[in-house]
Amino acid sequence: MPELPEVEVVRRGLESHALDRLITRVDVLHERPVRRDPAGASGFAASLIGRTFTAARRRGKYLWLPLSPASAASVSAGAAEEVPETGADRVDADALLGHLGMSGQMLVQPVGAPDEKHLRVRFVLEDGSELRFVDQRMFGGLSFSPGGAELPDEIAHIARDLLDPEFDRDEFVRRVRKRTSAIKRLLLDQNLVSGVGNIYADEALWRAGLHGERPGERLAATQVRELAAHAHDVMTEALAQGGTSFDALYVNVNGQSGYFERSLNAYGREDEPCRRCGTSMRRTSFMNRSSYFCPVCQKPPRTSR
DNA sequence: CGTTGCGCCTGTTAGC
DNA sequence: TGCTAACAGGCGCAAC
Structure with a gap:
């Protein structure tokens, strides 16, 4: 089961192979892995389409991928929210937050690769390759974390890990x-x-x-x-x-x-x-x-x- | 707040 | 052979 070393291997793989390509489609094939996302499967997918993963970060066993800003089209499609842009503090970028649980995998697959038996969520990238979340037991999951690029609020309670230079x-x-x-x-x-x-x-x-x-x-x-x-x-x-x-x-x-x-x-x-x-x-x-x-x-x- | 126990999940394997 | 039970266990939450 993935603990820190295994998750770090995944993080490095994502950093090398999943960044800087537009997400053109998101398929949620099972609801459970996105259960922690308050917007549900459709909201989750909508939040990610049209963006790119810009980095791959980790704390303990949690992984997150900061995202490029939402496209103008998606923003105006959503409600006309007033973002309090008060000059000094700029709003943190959003992120895709993930946990592998017991049996989760993050796979980057080329065009045409057959679906895995336990494929749960698919991110189609602009070159046709796919980032896939595969999880047999579904203890793991993904969610969209607004403003979570630096450290998602959802995991603010998670202590620093032993490989973190700031671990006390x-x-x-x-x-x-x-x-x-x-x-x-x-x-x-x-x-x-x-x-x-x-x-x-x-x-x-x-x-x-x-x-x-x-x-x-x-x-x-x-x-x-x-x-x-x-x-x-x-x-x-x-x-x-x-x-x-x-x-x-x-x-x-x-x-x-x-x-x-x-x-x-x-x-x-x-x-x-x-x-x-x-x-x-x-x-x-x-x-x-x-x-x-x-x-x-x-x-x-x-x-x- | 600290402590403790439990439910969520599915596939494999052991045992009757 | 066919069924059930045990096992794998990270995490959040309920109850005290």
């Missing part, structure tokens, strides 16, 4: 140590730090030698700081491997961990030997999902199990 590690440590929740839940809390999902959370915890059910407030500052460093490192390494293989037209998101899968030390390794101490790895259910850990390297807190 000390603040993260402070906040974690005030919370009673389990450290794994905190690592997955996109309001504290974004981009970490179930797989990289388990990997970071394994590297740090911490059990995911230990309460944040019971951890030493050093432990939390090192955990953040490990999460940063494991995602950077995954990005380096995931970023190695995508060709010109296919914006790689296979929904899997890609080439990094063979490098995983915790996730999916139930009953296999811990790569540090040889003990059989365990799997438990936590927050309605699987957690993998080494019972020796990652001692559970006394209160659990």
